[in-house]
Amino acid sequence: RRNERNIKNMLRSRLAADIFRLLEQAGALGREMGVSVYAVGGFVRDILLDRPNLDIDLVVEGDGIEFAQVLSRKLGGRIRMHKKFQTAVVILPDGQKVDVATARLEYYQYPTALPTVELSSIKMDLYRRDFSINALAVRLSPDQFGNLVDFFSAQKDIKERNIRVLHSLSFVEDPTRILRAIRFEQRFNFRMDRQTERLIKNALNLNLFQKLSGGRLFHELYLIMEEKEVLACFRRMDSFNLLQVLHPLLKLSDQLESILSEVERVLNWYRLLYLEPNVLSWKVFMLGLASSLDDAQFQILMRRLNFSDKDERYFLAVREGLAETIQQLHQWQGRAGSLSELFFILDPLPLESILYLMARSQKEEMRRHISLFLTQLKTQKVSVTGKDLKAMRLSPGPVYSEVLRTLHAAMIDGKAVDRNSQLILAGELVARIKAREAADQVQEVSP
Ligand code: ATP
Secondary structure (H helix, E strand, O other), rough: OOOOOOOOHHHHHOOOOHHHHHHHHHHHHHHOOEEEEEEEEEHHHHHHHHOOOOOOEEEEEEEEHHHHHHHHHHHOOOOOHHEEEEEEEEEEOOOOEEEEEEEOHHHHOOOOOOHHHHHOOHHHHOOOOOHHOOOOOOEEHHHHEEEEOOOOOHHHHHHHHOOOOOHHHHHHHOHHHHHHHHHHHHHHOOOOOOOHHHHHHHHHHHOOOOOOOOHHHHHHHHHHHHHOOOOHHHHHHHHOOHHHHOOOOOOOHHHHHHHHHHHHHHHHHHHHHHHOOOOOOOHHHHHHHHHOOOOHHHHHHHHHOOOOOHHHHHHHHHHHHHHHHHHHHHHHHOOOOOHHHHHHHHOOOHOOOOHHHHHOOOHHHHHHHHHHHHHHHHOOOOOOHHHHHHHHOOOOOOOHHHHHHHHHHHHHHHOOOHHHHHHHHHHHHHHHHHHHHHHHHHHHOOO
């Protein structure tokens, strides 16, 4: 313990003041309760890398559930417990989440013959993690606060930019780590060491991926598709023939590569536009990945990844809708249609579908129109609201959005640009709807 490096000053300078304080409080509480508390995992890794990380992971040598309960009570938070796994999540009043796990020796029965007696529970807890860079811990107890616990040369690996597993059965134990290794490589611009790469190849030769459940496989794929360097991850996956494991016909051909690179470009463009982009990147990449598959093949891929029926229907509907939309857009261009017509063509589509369409458009002009829709037509706000319509005694129902959309279209076409003219137009539309409703009622009562 003497030669443990202390990173208290680094914690203080790199963490928000309230997070630093929270760690101190957790450590102090641990001492009161007679248990050792550590911050662990990606949280510690990202402090050393000086990257933001909002997930706090604590490990308690002792009863983690009890510790979490007291911590939650002290800080006025809420708690969710998973007794079976001896873990808990504490949700603080400001929304900050703290994961608390229990380090217990009995948990870990390894096929490799480990001299378990020599291992502390924190060491066992860290040993079952995926890579050395994720297997660091920081002591939080007041007398050793900030001491870095590094059993597996993680600091060296961080310095040398290595992704390295902790033992040779790591991928056999959990093949999802293969995708995690690829994801971390690209995210941090690290590199697997030769041994780790060899172990991946071995695991793949044993067909371990085939046995993986669709849910777990998809979860890791999803995490990849929400990263910044998605195409680079797919390239790396392809180099291990991992795309074929998802579906036998998936291969990173030049064509697929260029489609995915356009998807990435469009998503980057879109993310730059907004502070909090609301786009589900994975869906756009999924459409790109499946571009070379027909519907039946795509369905097999989706079943392999354990998609819900709802998601399956969503993706098939999007693909069907795309063909139709492309045709409508061509016709619209051909007849030099109005902006509101463009609006009505694109507005019903999910954002992911529109972005995919943009990525797949060969013609610059088409992209410009889609961009115009996303950046201007869609974002302009009509100043008449539902409240105004209510004041006009329009009875509640889907007609509200119908009227508002018509107003939106008129505004886009420059026909009702200010509030006054929009109110007048709204009045006309409401009157027409009321007349229609009255006529319907007459029809209903007459024999
Ligand atoms: P991210 O920044 O992507 O959230 P993270 O390292 O925090 O990365 P999590 O998935 O939140 O990753 O996992 C938290 C910690 O749990 C990791 O740092 C790692 O130590 C451990 N872990 C996660 N998944 C695995 C796995 N499949 N096998 C072993 N350990 C894992």
